Amino acid sequence: MMRAKNENRAWWWGVALACAASAVAAAEQPSYSPWAGKDLPQRVYWGDTHLHTSLSLDANLFGAAALTPADAYRFARGETITASHGMAARIGRPLDFLVVADHAEYLGVMRLVRAGDPAILRNETARGWREALLGGQRDSMGRMMIQIGESYATGKPLVDIPEGHPSPWRESAQVADAANRPGEFTALIGYEWSSAPDGNNLHRVVVFRDGAERTSQVAPYSSFDSENPEELWRYLARYEQATGGRALAIPHNSNLSGGLMFSDKDFGGKPIDAAYARERARWEPVIEVTQIKGDSETHPLQSPGDAFADYGRWDQFNILMNTPQQPWMQQHQYARPALRLGLAIEERTGENPYRFGLIGSTDSHTALAAVEEENFWGKAAHDEPGPLRTKRPWGIPEAGMPNTIQLASGYAAVWATQNTREAIFDALARREVYASTGPRITVRFFGGWNYGARDLAGPNPALNGYARGVPMGADLPARPQDARAPSFLVWALKETDGANLDRVQVVKGWVDGQGETHEKVFDVAWSGAREPDADGVLPPVGTTVDVATATWSNDIGAAELATVWSDPEFDPAARAFYYVRVLEIPTPRWVLYDRLRLGVELPAGTELVHQERAYTSPIWYEPRPRG
Numbered sequence: 001m002m003r004a005k006n007e008n009r010a011w012w013w014g015v016a017l018a019c020a021a022s023a024v025a026a027a028e029q030p031s032y033s034p035w036a037g038k039d040l041p042q043r044v045y046w047g048d049t050h051l052h053t054s055l056s057l058d059a060n061l062f063g064a065a066a067l068t069p070a071d072a073y074r075f076a077r078g079e080t081i082t083a084s085h086g087m088a089a090r091i092g093r094p095l096d097f098l099v100v101a102d103h104a105e106y107l108g109v110m111r112l113v114r115a116g117d118p119a120i121l122r123n124e125t126a127r128g129w130r131e132a133l134l135g136g137q138r139d140s141m142g143r144m145m146i147q148i149g150e151s152y153a154t155g156k157p158l159v160d161i162p163e164g165h166p167s168p169w170r171e172s173a174q175v176a177d178a179a180n181r182p183g184e185f186t187a188l189i190g191y192e193w194s195s196a197p198d199g200n201n202l203h204r205v206v207v208f209r210d211g212a213e214r215t216s217q218v219a220p221y222s223s224f225d226s227e228n229p230e231e232l233w234r235y236l237a238r239y240e241q242a243t244g245g246r247a248l249a250i251p252h253n254s255n256l257s258g259g260l261m262f263s264d265k266d267f268g269g270k271p272i273d274a275a276y277a278r279e280r281a282r283w284e285p286v287i288e289v290t291q292i293k294g295d296s297e298t299h300p301l302q303s304p305g306d307a308f309a310d311y312g313r314w315d316q317f318n319i320l321m322n323t324p325q326q327p328w329m330q331q332h333q334y335a336r337p338a339l340r341l342g343l344a345i346e347e348r349t350g351e352n353p354y355r356f357g358l359i360g361s362t363d364s365h366t367a368l369a370a371v372e373e374e375n376f377w378g379k380a381a382h383d384e385p386g387p388l389r390t391k392r393p394w395g396i397p398e399a400g401m402p403n404t405i406q407l408a409s410g411y412a413a414v415w416a417t418q419n420t421r422e423a424i425f426d427a428l429a430r431r432e433v434y435a436s437t438g439p440r441i442t443v444r445f446f447g448g449w450n451y452g453a454r455d456l457a458g459p460n461p462a463l464n465g466y467a468r469g470v471p472m473g474a475d476l477p478a479r480p481q482d483a484r485a486p487s488f489l490v491w492a493l494k495e496t497d498g499a500n501l502d503r504v505q506v507v508k509g510w511v512d513g514q515g516e517t518h519e520k521v522f523d524v525a526w527s528g529a530r531e532p533d534a535d536g537v538l539p540p541v542g543t544t545v546d547v548a549t550a551t552w553s554n555d556i557g558a559a560e561l562a563t564v565w566s567d568p569e570f571d572p573a574a575r576a577f578y579y580v581r582v583l584e585i586p587t588p589r590w591v592l593y594d595r596l597r598l599g600v601e602l603p604a605g606t607e608l609v610h611q612e613r614a615y616t617s618p619i620w621y622e623p624r625p626r627g
Helices: 002-027 057-061 069-076 109-115 124-135 138-154 168-179 229-243 274-283 327-332 335-349 421-430 461-468 590-598
Strands: 043-051 097-100 186-193 204-208 247-251 286-291 357-360 411-416 433-436 442-448 469-471 487-493 501-511 517-526 560-566 576-584 613-616 619-621
Touching: 043 069, 043 186, 043 204, 043 286, 057 109, 069 097, 069 168, 097 168, 109 124, 124 138, 168 186, 186 421, 204 229, 204 421, 229 247, 229 274, 247 286, 247 421, 274 335, 286 433, 327 335, 335 501, 335 517, 335 576, 411 421, 442 461, 442 576, 442 613, 442 619, 461 469, 461 487, 487 501, 487 517, 487 576, 501 560, 517 560
Parallel strands: 043 097, 097 186, 286 357, 357 433
Antiparallel strands: 043 411, 186 204, 204 247, 357 411, 411 433, 433 613, 442 469, 442 487, 487 560, 501 517, 501 576, 576 613, 576 619
């Protein structure tokens, strides 16, 4: 019996030693897990970097007088809240992150005026504003708005937060800290710098990587301090130097800038030089390309060969509606011509000021980041669902712009390693982001020199993308001598319960030897058995929308589209950019849901159906290595 026990013990020791040896050997080999040791983004996170609450003067004046940043975070996380006009509101799917970006100018002032705060009412102007708000008379409200507008023009605020009162900026930052839940929901601290020289929109959203302990060390830099974007960049540099933190700025709503947002000149009117270009690219790595006030990807005058260029077009006036737009402005107001202009400036100066990625956000002034077509709460409180919102004009009646031109758009999609302030910010800074007009379409886009069909094969095509090239937002690696043309991995997956996809396109821009820029749109993957005609034009996908019932079906389109595409017209001497546009099949716009659910009549010519879309950040090609 003793012998048997000893033999059994020896056997177990042998097994243990063998396992230990096997473990040591395994530790010396690459991990069985393909993602082990790789700090690469595996998930896309959805958010809004541009939302206003009652702390913003204009949002407060427009009726969102009670909803706070805390309410905005609750709504974004999926909680039901009471909207300004008393209805219960809830987002269809919670967001992963949010930036409450209240205007720096008059931040928190109107809240105190409405409350009748004794200290602020020592100011004569504040007393007049309160009387106008309480009276609600059109002429007195009009005079107040003119007075506020003149203060922006002169650069002198008429009413300030009284000394001894809590800082609305610090309060907002502390609320963000309280709402921030690393790994679950990210509340980034930020605000809006609202420069509008002569009524032209040069607004930027400032976003910080840091918490309230750092951001509270500074006051928001406002357009009362300066309307010059270069001064804003210097403020960001001072912030980083003083606190050790990080910050960036996001230009938005470029389609209403009067031709200034993407100019070939600086704010002072001088041609853009290398120093300006370098600074702008440093501080403004992404732009907001789609939002409620229209889509800013491109304009039909700038992209006449693009059948999908005329989407969400706002080109009547500038943002304050005091100057009609002119055709020449469009080359400086849209993302695609700006990307082209950036190539031309780089040819001349060696630096590209418009090396930016693309995101969407709402610019909602309701505290509600809700832009689903069937759950759209509008730009401002007076645009919340109701029988009047489709009848009133946008802005001044003379503009001829009905409220129905509002877009239920957009969201920012971020490829990040985790849902934290640091990871979300870092993804924005490296431009591994994309824009959506609302649907949560998943899009991957990689560029390299030797991708093949094998790289799209499962189970981990993204690993192939990172290992053999670069993701959206980056420069292509240096061209190998034997490489004929760059190749790109792209795939798109429809939103879980959303519309099927029509097609995937690659948009290319380049500059020739004479410094002239060009563009071309390539259909690279599409649904169904369609084939391009003799001119290379792919037929439309068709439509399933029933306008009588505001319904549609996924009987057409595809749930997923993927391809490996190589540029057939590549010129190794020409610097270029490439980005992806993904189009859904046609679906109803929010106005059609309003007509059905609220029984409203729509203005003649109202667009009832559209094709929602996503835009990735570009990948750039440089004939020579940068630097």
